[in-house]
Structure formats: C-alpha cells, structure tokens
Amino acid sequence: MNVLLVEDENYTAQMLQDVIESDKDFIVVKTLDSIVDTVACLAKYSQNIDLIFLDIHLSDGHSFEIFRHIDISIPIIFCTAYDEYALQAIKNNGIDYIMKPFEDQEILASLQKFKQLASRFKKKLNFEIPGEISKVSAYQGSFLAQQKDKTIVVFAENIAMFAIEQDVVYLYTFDRKRYPVFKNMEYIESISDPRIFFRINRQMLINRNAVITIQPYFNRKVILELKVNPEENAIVSRLKVSLFKEWLERK
Missing domain, CATH: 3.40.50.2300 (Response regulator)
Structure with a gap:
C-alpha cells in the first residue's frame, strides 16, 4: 500500500x-x-x-x-x-x-x-446481494489510460507491464507506448490475472510474455530483459526469485 x-x-x-x-x-x-x-x-x-x-x-x-x-x-x-x-x-x-x-x-x-x-x-463492499450470481471473474480484461486529453481503452493482453515512475503508475504496451493509469499498484495487481501478471517488486507488475531473458544480479536478485524499456531496471526481489521462476514455467 x-x-x-x-x-x-x-x-x-x-x-x-x-x-x-x-x-x-x-x-x-x-x-x-x-x-x-x-x-x-x-x-x-x-x-x-x-x-x-x-x-x-x-x-x-x-x-x-x-x-x-x-x-x-x-x-x-x-x-x-x-x-x-x-x-x-x-x-x-x-x-x-x-x-x-x-x-x-x-x-x-x-x-x-x-x-x-x-x-x-x-468485506462490506464485497457483501453478496442475494439472488445475484456469486461467481464472477475478478480479473479485468481492459484498463482505461490517459493520452493527453483523451481516455483510451487498453486490453490486458496488449499490456507488457505496469510500473510506478515518479509516483505515478504507468502501463507499457507491447508496441512500446506508455500511458498513465490513475489507480494504485495494489488495486491493479488485485484485478490482474495472476496467470499473466506477476509483481516482481514494489514498483513493477510484469506480463509473462514481456520477459525475454533472466540474468543474475547482486544479492541473489535477478534482472530481466523485457520487450519494453521502463525507466528503471526490472529487478526481481530476492525473496520472489524462486516464485517468479516457478510462475514462468506454469501454463
């Protein structure tokens, strides 16, 4: 948070x-x-x-x-x-x-x-109203982002990563465009499909399809080569390295 x-x-x-x-x-x-x-x-x-x-x-x-x-x-x-x-x-x-x-x-x-x-x-916000369908997909298929004075729709499969930069959350698309998203990272993580997106550190949420290579980094961390170029290096926190590699190998 x-x-x-x-x-x-x-x-x-x-x-x-x-x-x-x-x-x-x-x-x-x-x-x-x-x-x-x-x-x-x-x-x-x-x-x-x-x-x-x-x-x-x-x-x-x-x-x-x-x-x-x-x-x-x-x-x-x-x-x-x-x-x-x-x-x-x-x-x-x-x-x-x-x-x-x-x-x-x-x-x-x-x-x-x-x-x-x-x-x-x-819990109060998530209280189930009787008669409504109880199971709905919690994962969001698209996100609203800002492009100058316009709001655009970006589909989740086109998003390579989310990153916090200068206190603002940005989404990067696979065609190397960057847009601000006015939501906090915790909320974005909660509505993103965990089979596709992984929170590698506090600043970054990565699409598995954006990862090209994994390279050793100091203090038992790893650094990722991605299909996009964020402002900061994509470094997987030491405690998340094993989980991250296991996640990449899952279908």
Whole structure:
C-alpha cells in the first residue's frame, strides 16, 4: 500500500519511513514537508495514495490548513509532538494520533489498525446481494489510460507491464507506448490475472510474455530483459526469485 509521508524534520521523516517500510505491505511513495507541496501532490495523485502520515506543525503552518484547500478521503495517521489537536485530527480522517517521540511499535500498531479497518471495509463492499450470481471473474480484461486529453481503452493482453515512475503508475504496451493509469499498484495487481501478471517488486507488475531473458544480479536478485524499456531496471526481489521462476514455467 502506498503511503504519503508529510513531515518537516528530515531525521524524523527518515525514521518513520524506515519503520513503515519494515512492514512489507507498505511503501512510502513520497515525503513532503509543507502545506503547499502536500496540496499540490494530493490534487494530482490522491488516487495513488492509500494512507497519509501527517505531522501537524509543518514548515509553512498547521497541516489542518490542507483540508481548507482540498477534499481528502484518504485515512490519516497524525504523528505530532502536541496533544491538543486530537479532536481536530479525528474530524479530519484521523484513524490514529501518535505522540512524538514515538516508539517503533506504536507506528507498527497504527499500520496494523489501518489494515484491519481496510479489510473490514473491503468485506462490506464485497457483501453478496442475494439472488445475484456469486461467481464472477475478478480479473479485468481492459484498463482505461490517459493520452493527453483523451481516455483510451487498453486490453490486458496488449499490456507488457505496469510500473510506478515518479509516483505515478504507468502501463507499457507491447508496441512500446506508455500511458498513465490513475489507480494504485495494489488495486491493479488485485484485478490482474495472476496467470499473466506477476509483481516482481514494489514498483513493477510484469506480463509473462514481456520477459525475454533472466540474468543474475547482486544479492541473489535477478534482472530481466523485457520487450519494453521502463525507466528503471526490472529487478526481481530476492525473496520472489524462486516464485517468479516457478510462475514462468506454469501454463
């Protein structure tokens, strides 16, 4: 899940990122330190963000100012040295309120709380309506992408890979075109056929038909040669190498 971290103390921001990313389900996709930058980021990329860690005192004012400029529906964990803003935090999507200096376990407990809330909400959304067909294909056959001022339809079989680049998810087609997709990677992975697509790392979801060669890389990882050329090398995480090779050999 993608996390936006808003914190104006560099040391604290790095500590928070390290703790957050120690839970393999989370990745900090952006770290910001001001109201202005946060509003601009959320206006553009809010669909790609699952959770916000938000300090209350930022370099250019109180972070509650953000809510005056943009509507936010993303859950927020407030992390601050001040205890007088708890009620205001709850009124602004706050699911937890952590006091500085924090302990690692407090951050991990908040992440767990978020996962439990997200899981319960997802179950409610997936509640089966009596009389409806219970089994439908969960895998999406096409995706909507942006091409300048137009929205185009790209069929799944024509997609070589999805990649997070500069905080935006792009899809690459086999004819070497690239389009932004305004969904987060976790959602795209959940609706993509696992027989065709594999999440090789946090940034990339690969179509098996896009793989040309597999080559050794340092620290027991492997690097892929693909039929397309993303901005970053396609490196399979060390813990996924065996699963990836087994997946490639399946029909």
